[in-house]
Amino acid sequence: MAMEVEVIGPGFAAEVKGLRLWEPLAADEVDRLRNLFAEHGVLVIRRQSLSEHEYADFCALFGALERTVRTDWASRVRPEISLITNLRGSNGNPLGGLGDGEVEWHSDQAYMANPATGAGLHAVEIPGDGGRTFWANLIAAYEALPERLKQAVEGKSALFRYQKRLDMYKDADRKLSEEGRKRTPDVLHPLVHTHPRTGKKALYLDPTTSIGIVGMPEAEGNALLGELAAHSVRPEFVYAHNWQVGDVVLWSNGFLLHRREPFPAADRRLMKRATMHLPAALHIIPDTLMLREAGA
Ligand SMILES: O=C(O)CCC(=O)C(=O)O
DSSP states (O other): OOOEEEEETTTTEEEEESOOTTSOOOHHHHHHHHHHHHHHSEEEEOSOOOOHHHHHHHHTTSSEEOOOSOGGGBOSSOTTSEEEESOBOTTSOBSSEETTSOEEEEOTTTTSSSOOOEEEEEEEEOOSSOOOEEEEEHHHHHHTSOHHHHHHHTTOEEEEOHHHHHHHSOGGGGOOOHHHHHTOOOEEEESEEEOTTTOOEEEOOOTTTEEEETTSOHHHHHHHHHHHHHHHTOGGGEEEEOOOTTOEEEEETTSEEEEEOOOOTTSOOEEEEEEEEOOTTTSOOOOOBOHHHHTO
């Protein structure tokens, strides 16, 4: 079956049909998928049943896989895959991260220097109710900003701290290994980036880790970040995904925020999660500034 593409949601997500990801893809199919991903930011591919190696190897077509700081969520089979799940092992310990609660609007690696902006989820078990995931388009959000806010963000950088997100987590997710702490010093990224393919500007935000704006008093900077985040997740900028078992969804954190709604604790949900370093020729890769250079 030839590859078919349908634009879904408010225009920035695309569903790709006709793929069998457990079989090798032809070079022209890989090329087309890379271009589609660059243009849309969210790719949805349904009806897949993949081993962790098949899934990880597919994601690696878009960029080198990253082993994230959450080594406690890593799969034993393929450590580049994290388990996002409320399931627990026979010893009662969580098998992965993020449990069954709400996961608030965020961008995955904003707290990292040189963030790996590519992400994938493969749905293995889904709850009967809830657990949908939402993505907000920060290119559309930037374009709709009032002139006052466009001027307010121009040339500005925000400071990001992983501890802020850890403090929002529950139970074991709040703990980070010593190695994880060493890999997550505070970092700065500009608030606006330009997409290399379209030349369009996008906001770069992460309400779960941003703690201020360089050169602005703390309260004022945080008030501006709050105003930008509230504007950016207006319904007209958001795609809501209703999961089916077998879905693979890829997204770029370079110009998207995402959140997950909670689901009943008694239901089972298991997602296999991949993280990729996307290429700067095709995707927004946030610049990372050193605190010293910025005088922060
Ligand atoms: O569980 C989900 O649907 C989303 C998880 C998430 O936010 C993430 O992996 O960054």
